[in-house]
Amino acid sequence: MAHTHPTDHQTCQSCANRFNSVFCKAKEEYVNLINEQKVCNIYKKGQTLFNEGSNPFGVFCINDGKVKLSHQGDDGKEQITRLLKQGDVLGYRALLSGERYSASAVALEDTQICFIPKDLFISVLKQDAGLAFEMMKLLSDELHKAELKITHLAQKPIRERLAETLLFIKETYGFEEDGITLNVRLSREEIANLVGTATESAIRLLSDFKKDGMVELDGKKIKILKHKELVRTANLQD
Amino acid sequence: MAHTHPTDHQTCQSCANRFNSVFCKAKEEYVNLINEQKVCNIYKKGQTLFNEGSNPFGVFCINDGKVKLSHQGDDGKEQITRLLKQGDVLGYRALLSGERYSASAVALEDTQICFIPKDLFISVLKQDAGLAFEMMKLLSDELHKAELKITHLAQKPIRERLAETLLFIKETYGFEEDGITLNVRLSREEIANLVGTATESAIRLLSDFKKDGMVELDGKKIKILKHKELVRTANLQD
DNA sequence: GTCAGGACATGATTTTTATCATATTTTAAA
DNA sequence: TTTAAAATATGATAAAAATCATGTCCTGAC
Numbered sequence: 001m002a003h004t005h006p007t008d009h010q011t012c013q014s015c016a017n018r019f020n021s022v023f024c025k026a027k028e029e030y031v032n033l034i035n036e037q038k039v040c041n042i043y044k045k046g047q048t049l050f051n052e053g054s055n056p057f058g059v060f061c062i063n064d065g066k067v068k069l070s071h072q073g074d075d076g077k078e079q080i081t082r083l084l085k086q087g088d089v090l091g092y093r094a095l096l097s098g099e100r101y102s103a104s105a106v107a108l109e110d111t112q113i114c115f116i117p118k119d120l121f122i123s124v125l126k127q128d129a130g131l132a133f134e135m136m137k138l139l140s141d142e143l144h145k146a147e148l149k150i151t152h153l154a155q156k157p158i159r160e161r162l163a164e165t166l167l168f169i170k171e172t173y174g175f176e177e178d179g180i181t182l183n184v185r186l187s188r189e190e191i192a193n194l195v196g197t198a199t200e201s202a203i204r205l206l207s208d209f210k211k212d213g214m215v216e217l218d219g220k221k222i223k224i225l226k227h228k229e230l231v232r233t234a235n236l237q238d
Numbered sequence: 239m240a241h242t243h244p245t246d247h248q249t250c251q252s253c254a255n256r257f258n259s260v261f262c263k264a265k266e267e268y269v270n271l272i273n274e275q276k277v278c279n280i281y282k283k284g285q286t287l288f289n290e291g292s293n294p295f296g297v298f299c300i301n302d303g304k305v306k307l308s309h310q311g312d313d314g315k316e317q318i319t320r321l322l323k324q325g326d327v328l329g330y331r332a333l334l335s336g337e338r339y340s341a342s343a344v345a346l347e348d349t350q351i352c353f354i355p356k357d358l359f360i361s362v363l364k365q366d367a368g369l370a371f372e373m374m375k376l377l378s379d380e381l382h383k384a385e386l387k388i389t390h391l392a393q394k395p396i397r398e399r400l401a402e403t404l405l406f407i408k409e410t411y412g413f414e415e416d417g418i419t420l421n422v423r424l425s426r427e428e429i430a431n432l433v434g435t436a437t438e439s440a441i442r443l444l445s446d447f448k449k450d451g452m453v454e455l456d457g458k459k460i461k462i463l464k465h466k467e468l469v470r471t472a473n474l475q476d
Numbered sequence: 477g478t479c480a481g482g483a484c485a486t487g488a489t490t491t492t493t494a495t496c497a498t499a500t501t502t503t504a505a506a
Numbered sequence: 507t508t509t510a511a512a513a514t515a516t517g518a519t520a521a522a523a524a525t526c527a528t529g530t531c532c533t534g535a536c
Contacts, residue, residue: 071386073392074393074394074473079389079392079393096374096375096377102385127367129365132367136334137334139374139377139378139381140331140377142381143380144335144337146388147309147319150384150387150434153388154391154435155434156312157493158493188513188515197493197494198495200493200494200496200514200516203513207516219513220513395522395523396523425484426483426484426485437483457532
């Protein structure tokens with residue numbers, strides 16, 4: 001947690017995500033409580049919020065920026081399981097099941113993050129049934145997404161999965177002002193670790209997509225040129 | 239829901255799973271409420287509890303028996319995501335996130351199941367913070383398992399995944415009285431749909447395992463002969 | 477019992493994917 | 507700016523896995 005810098009002490013009430021984040025669905029008194037006890041920091045690109053295997057000490061709420069959540073495979077290969085953006089909460093999984101973190105969280109760009117200590121999180125959750133319900137909803141949604149991903153990993157070829165991943169990145173982070181460039185910089189290796197394939201395979205297929213005119217590649221900038229064809233390539237029907 | 243037969247109206251208080259199931263961690267008054275409103279039935283082997291795509295009407299609690307939970311892939315291929323046993327609860331995922339069922343549940347053998355209507359489930363959950371917390375724990379555990387499975391599907395070869403699956407079946411259902419025969423009958427296709435591979439591949443690798451002396455195959459009966467070697471084959475370290 | 481359909485098994489082949497090798501380009505540090 | 511290291515790209519090859527084909531075995535209906 002070294003090298004993080006405190007941000008201006010913004011209130012939850014004025015936070016840009018006060019209508020998106022689960023936390024903001026807590027009762028007003030608890031939002032106030034969270035507001036008092038939270039700690040805000042800026043994580044530079046590449047900095048780690050928490051590491052797989054360490055003990056959870058609280059939950060994080062992204063104020064602005066992007067974070068990846070990834071698991072370490074047995075051979076050390078990274079598997080990215082989630083991409084998070086402003087308003088998203090992370091670190092609750094391990095905390096709720098009383099285990100160590102099963103994933104690592106790393107900032108994909110300079111990111112402002114509020115930290116809510118473990119005890120506060122648990123106590124608010126135990127008192128505020130509404131928030132608890134929202135939390136269950138969140139967990140259920142994540143579980144749904146995970147089970148969908150399991151099915152796709154098991155049944156779809158890599159070409160389809162790459163197309164799907166590009167669309168997923170678009171859904172998550174959207175486009176830049178030009179309306180076609182994916183609004184995040186990921187390395188080819190990270191894309192591969194999101195798709196679940198070898199880096200070379202991801203690179204090769206991206207080149208194919210480029211040849212087919214579906215995408216344009218400019219370093220880490222990826223432009224989606226033919227959205228519909230990408231959807232067709234992803235072979236989505238659910 | 240045709241062809242189900244009511245069981246003796248057993249009380250939750252006398253239920254064999256009263257120490258295992260999440261529901262039994264509710265406050266006593268709510269357990270009583272559930273006890274009054276639940277409906278118990280027997281599902282014959284192969285019968286469906288609910289279907290992917292239909293609207294959830296409540297949650298199910300397995301009194302005795304075995305159930306598989308599976309998703310339909312885009313090409314219609316089944317992907318089994320969970321194996322459930324006595325004390326396990328199912329059908330809550332869709333209910334909590336307010337969607338249709340994203341999976342189908344089918345009895346793997348004659349199974350006694352209690353059904354708790356949607357409204358009761360939701361209202362108890364909203365009033366009993368302890369139960370809500372247990373539910374979050376359950377969801378968190380499932381999410382953890384799902385993310386582990388994602389990593390393994392993405393990174394492990396099929397041989398390792400099959401070994402892992404056999405160990406998973408053992409963990410879930412245990413052995414018969416002889417201490418070596420897996421206590422469930424699954425078709426080769428179901429095993430393949432659990433591993434995430436083609437049926438022929440699963441059959442072939444099971445034959446390999448047999449040649450290696452790790453398992454013995456007798457129709458749908460699978461005996462684990464060399465547990466340690468199977469663990470080594472699964473290449474587990476987490 | 478016997479007969480048909482499905483499950484299981486196994487060989488042959490093709491397809492997919494990973495790995496290895498090697499440029500080329502980009503990036504970041506000195 | 508130079509330079510080394512890392513990232514990207516692409517070809518060649520090997521390995522893994524799916525598919526196709528065929529035969530056998532098992533099981534339940536009659």
